[in-house]
Structure formats: C-alpha cells, structure tokens
Amino acid sequence: xxxxxxxxxxxxxxxxxxxxxxxxxxxxxxxxxxxxxxxxxxxxxxxxxxxxxxxxxxxxxxxxxxxxxxxxxxxxxxxxxxxxxxxxxxxxxxxxxxxxxxxxxxxxxxxxxxxxxxx
Amino acid sequence: xxxxxxxxxxxxxxxxxxxxxxxxxxxxxxxxxxxxxxxxxxxxxxxxxxxxxxxxxxxxxxxxxxxxxxxxxxxxxxxxxxxxxxxxxxxxxxxxxxxxxxxxxxxxxxxxxxxxxxxxxxxxxxxxxxxxxxxxxxxxx
Ligand SMILES: Nc1ncnc2c1ncn2[C@@H]1O[C@H](COP(=O)(O)OP(=O)(O)O)[C@@H](O)[C@H]1O
Ligand SMILES: [Mg+2]
Numbered sequence: 001x002x003x004x005x006x007x008x009x010x011x012x013x014x015x016x017x018x019x020x021x022x023x024x025x026x027x028x029x030x031x032x033x034x035x036x037x038x039x040x041x042x043x044x045x046x047x048x049x050x051x052x053x054x055x056x057x058x059x060x061x062x063x064x065x066x067x068x069x070x071x072x073x074x075x076x077x078x079x080x081x082x083x084x085x086x087x088x089x090x091x092x093x094x095x096x097x098x099x100x101x102x103x104x105x106x107x108x109x110x111x112x113x114x115x116x117x118x119x
Numbered sequence: 120x121x122x123x124x125x126x127x128x129x130x131x132x133x134x135x136x137x138x139x140x141x142x143x144x145x146x147x148x149x150x151x152x153x154x155x156x157x158x159x160x161x162x163x164x165x166x167x168x169x170x171x172x173x174x175x176x177x178x179x180x181x182x183x184x185x186x187x188x189x190x191x192x193x194x195x196x197x198x199x200x201x202x203x204x205x206x207x208x209x210x211x212x213x214x215x216x217x218x219x220x221x222x223x224x225x226x227x228x229x230x231x232x233x234x235x236x237x238x239x240x241x242x243x244x245x246x247x248x249x250x251x252x253x254x255x256x257x258x259x260x
Pocket of ligand 1: 174177209210216228231233
C-alpha cells in the first residue's frame with residue numbers, strides 16, 4: 001500500500017514530508033513502548049503510536065522506518081516535526097485509536113506478507 | 120576507505136531527554152556517507168542509540184566515541200554515572216531499574232543491554248559502582 005492510502009484510510013492530517021506519500025510500504029507495527037520497537041520489530045516501515053515525544057522519531061529513524069502515525073488525534077510539537085523533516089520521515093495524525101487504526105490498515109492488506117509479522 | 124581509520128566523538132547531554140539520540144543520528148549519516156550496507160548501519164545505530172538512551176536515563180550523560188576501522192566499527196560509551204552493580208543481572212532481558220516516569224516516555228523495558236549485545240559482534244562492560252560505566256561494542260564489517 002502507498003502512504004497516501006494510509007492517509008486516506010485513517011483520515012489523517014499529514015504533517016510533514018508530504019512529497020514522500022507516494023512511497024510503498026508493506027508492513028506496520030503499533031506500540032507505545034519504544035524499547036519494544038527497538039527490541040522486537042523486524043522490517044516494519046510504519047510505526048503507529050500514542051506516545052508523543054522526540055524519541056518516537058529517533059526510534060523510527062534507527063529502525064529505518066519511513067512513516068509515523070500518531071493515533072488519538074495527538075498533535076506533535078514543532079520540535080518533533082523538525083526532527084522528522086530532517087530525517088525524511090512522513091508524520092501523520094489520525095483521530096482513530098490504536099486498536100482501530102491498526103485494524104483498518106490490517107483489514108486493507110497491510111502486513112499480509114510472508115514471514116515474521118511480529119510487532 | 121583505505122587503511123585510514125576515522126574517529127568521531129559526541130557528548131551526550133544527561134539533562135536533556137529530548138536531544139538523546141543525536142549521536143546515533145549523526146553516526147547513521149556518517150556510516151551512510153562512508154557507504155556501509157544498510158544492515159551494518161542499522162545494527163550500529165540501534166546499539167549506539169540504546170547506549171545513548173541508557174546514558175541519559177541512568178547515568179546523567181556521557182561521551183560516545185565512534186571508530187571506523189578497516190575491518191570493524193567500534194563504539195565506546197563512557198559515563199561517570201552510578202555504575203552497574205550486577206552486570207549479569209543488568210544483561211537479563213526485562214531487568215530494569217528505570218522508574219515509571221521513564222516507562223511513560225516509552226523506555227525502561229529492560230531490553231537495552233540485551234539488544235546492544237544482540238546487534239553487535241562483541242560487547243564488553245566495565246563498571247564500578249560510584250564511578251561509572253564503559254561499554255565497548257564492535258560490529259565487524
Ligand atoms: N550507563 C548505565 N549506568 C548505570 N546503570 C545502567 C547503565 N546502563 C544500564 N544500566 C542498568 O542496567 C539496567 C538494564 O539496562 P537496559 O537493558 O538498557 O534496560 P532499561 O534501560 O530499559 O532499564 C538498567 O535498568 C540500569 O539499572
Ligand atoms: Mg536501556
């Protein structure tokens with residue numbers, strides 16, 4: 001799925017790096033614990049989270065993720081967006097809660113890939 | 120790269136959770152510029168990032184050094200924090216002394232040190248209670 005599809009399905013506000021929305025992603029993970037993302041996530045390209053701080057973007061960058069979706073209408077600070085821009089990470093915000101947001105993406109085919117889908 | 124080795128040094132501000140990870144971000148860019156494979160870059164930067172976070176949440180900051188050598192990348196993390204009393208215990212998955220306010224920031228699952236070991240080819244911890252901690256990690260290239 002393209003990141004534009006994520007934005008559409010979750011009715012997101014896209015907050016930075018809109019120019020990259022055409023990029024394809026094949027899997028996502030949802031977590032509020034960055035420790036767990038660093039320890040268990042394999043090759044997921046999208047991080048859905050209810051946690052709001054700069055380390056979310058840093059964690060995504062370390063994991064080579066390309067998109068962060070903040071759930072429950074969380075609005076990232078200027079600083080978070082600045083770091084995301086520097087790192088070229090697409091940031092979006094959705095009104096859906098974590099469970100719903102993950103469910104919608106899964107039901108629409110994200111993560112339906114062979115192999116390890118842990119996370 | 121030739122036979123030359125490259126050296127970089129980063130200060131990690133222990134007062135500032137927001138800026139934690141800057142050394143790892145810089146390192147990631149340096150390694151990309153040198154042209155290492157994505158897998159090597161990811162392993163080095165995750166290991167360094169976990170170490171950097173530990174310095175901020177457990178040790179009031181410190182210094183990160185990066186050595187790019189012909190056959191390996193070496194990271195040395197040095198701090199003058201409280202030290203680690205029982206290293207074997209600290210290395211166990213899930214062991215953490217992080218307070219709840221750290222967990223509410225998304226860290227403190229006790230996976231950092233095990234993760235650093237998992238992503239690197241060697242890891243050595245020297246620590247003295249009351250004096251500080253030095254962690255040396257290498258990734259073969
Ligand atoms: N640089 C450090 N200085 C002092 N103690 C440390 C340091 N790094 C790790 N520790 C100790 O080791 C424990 C385990 O570390 P880690 O596996 O990274 O888990 P976490 O950071 O989630 O607590 C920490 O909770 C802390 O007690
Ligand atoms: Mg840690």
